[in-house]
Amino acid sequence: MKRKLLAAVLAIPVIYLGWLGFESFGSRPYVNATPPAPAQNALEVEGVYHIHTKFSDGHASVDELTAQASRERLDFLILTDHGNPNFESLRSQGRKDGVLVLAGSELSVNRGHLVALGFRTPDRNFSQKAEDAVPEIQALGGFAVIAHPYSKVKWSWGDVSVYSGFEIINADTMFKNNVGRVLPYLPLLLFRSRLPLIRMLEHPKVNLAKWDQHNTTAVVYGYFSADAHLYYRAIFSLLRLHVLLDEPLADGFDAAAAQVYAALRKGRFFNAIEAAAGARGFRFKALAAGGATFRMGDTIPAGEADAAGPIRFEAWAPFSFATEIHLVRGGRTIASARNGVLTAEAQGPGVYRVEVFLKERSPLSTDIPWIISNPIFLRKD
Template identity: 35%
Template sequence: MTRRRALRVLILVVALGLGLAAFRVARWRPLPLVGELPRDGYVRVPGVVHVHTTLSDGAATPEEVIAAAREAGLRFVVITDHNNLEAKKWEGYHDGVLVLVGTEISTTAGHVLGLGIPDPVFRFSGDARDALDDVRDLGGVAFAAHPTSPRPDFRWTGWDLPGPWGMEVMNGDTEWRGSARWKLARTLALYPLNHEYAVLESWTAPTDALARWDEVLARRPAAGIVGTDAHGRIPVRKDEALRFPSYTTLFRLASNHVLLNRDLTLDAAVDSPALVRALAVGRSYVGLDALAPANGFSFTATLPGDAPARPWSMGDVVPPEPGLRLRAGGRLPAHARLTLRRDGRSIAEAEGALDVEAQGPGVYRVEVRVPGRDLPW
């Protein structure tokens, strides 16, 4: 075989391999689920928190953000433009999607999300403790945004500030910034073939954020959420940006699944406070829906002989009585592995479902992982 012919064969083989890989990416879909839907009496309401619009540094108008949330199948979206609540005029229901408006406050210790607050008659001072106090005094709930960002000026440094405030245990901006450059290049190449798969492959595991959360939980209750941090654009130069990834793609990637005692009523005056309260106390969980739909997960606690309509669940404070059973499972990806953590340390693992007795007082949480994936589901 001549050298030229060998080169042609090599090019053909490489092209065939790339073609098969592209076909596989284009055909990739979220993982199928196994198991039964939970019968714990809670309604799960999926939505996203931490979204920017053209009222600050986002690429989409509030109307376009709402349309993207509807297209992604969400039931609520929380707009949090930088240091303003100008999107308040869009609060309420829009064709079945509930819009809540908060803000992302720039402070001396990092950024703070303020949810469930009215538009104040004053400007936030920029002091971190003042911002946390202001959000509380306005009747809202605060979350530290992108607390473990690779960008030093984005990181949260106010870990010793008094609560109550929660934190983003996963953040859309942080997870892609922590990725290797070759992964980001691959994401750009794969994005036209499969939006969700491409962005999902660029995200890194939130190991540092989860460790920080455990440290905070050791001192006091603190809710954890996923912050989408959607801008719909990536800056390239000072006055130039790529319109990528789309809001719909980011909204389909990961969401907060809020547990409510009853379904939304379609009355914003009733539903908005209910969602904010649930997020504030941690009655929700983070689901990586692009990997597999996460609306069928359950984590409950019951006492022997008890058969309540609604057992204790995420965000509840439970009396540490003998025989307390902790159960986790539901509709999960096949071969999903559940890890039960007490005060940050793994105490039990199982495939498909967990059913164990609590090991005394502590903070219990569950992580679910799928074989071959670093990111928790």
């Protein structure tokens, strides 16, 4: 009897380790076997947005971060240390270890937390009232993104048309909500595994619904936000922005920073849960019958749609693993494709965006969007 009990007790860790091994090896991230052509590849840069360093409540210095970002082959990092603004963090900008270090600041304002980006260093603090801070940021060439609207520090709404962006996923909020889910994977954290982080992500339904609602009257771009404070290397591989440029990234810091900010300001980027699969090469466009092409972030003038025929949307997911592309209008899927290319005609005015799902055995749940594009807006007169 005792022996049987002992055998049963010993079997538990063996079964557990077997399961853990199966989970971690069975859900390795997909690597694309058909990477984009070099010319197209040079116009796509990848980076991580919303990072805290030792200049506020993060646990690493900028030098430690760039060393890790360089190993993860990131093109840029966007630091967002707390402060109205955080002057030390602003002074740390530059190119280090081949990584472009851009610094904004996460402002504490009356409505919640607001991320200011792309501004020239002010000579005094920004206002703590959101409605006053935004024009101050804009006067210095910058723009503002609403941070973690549904975390403990909630955003109180008001007029959203003055903001350039909105965090549609905030990893820190999701980790705090779902920390229990990491328990079965605790040993993997020692190996900086991405799997426990992916398991803590959930479908950002509430954020997406609010974002779509705002975009019926405003133009607000969606950001995947790391909100990283520690465990940086794994988080750098988790959520990324893919920014699409007109020219390859410049060598000089000022010129390169201007290129990335110009693309963010126009919504020329898409978001991916990169730890599940490399998302390089995804594209979304609209074509007017008259020949004009519109990119992510663009607004198609009403006249364009009526001129010579309907607007056609095209989305490409040129990957060597199974995906499902959804064309979403006003929050609802209106067309989908499983062969890597989606084409669909516009169904009248609306806000059109794309979600891509992984459809093979994936470390990411097949119900959570792996890629979320920025919208193309088709407006009424």
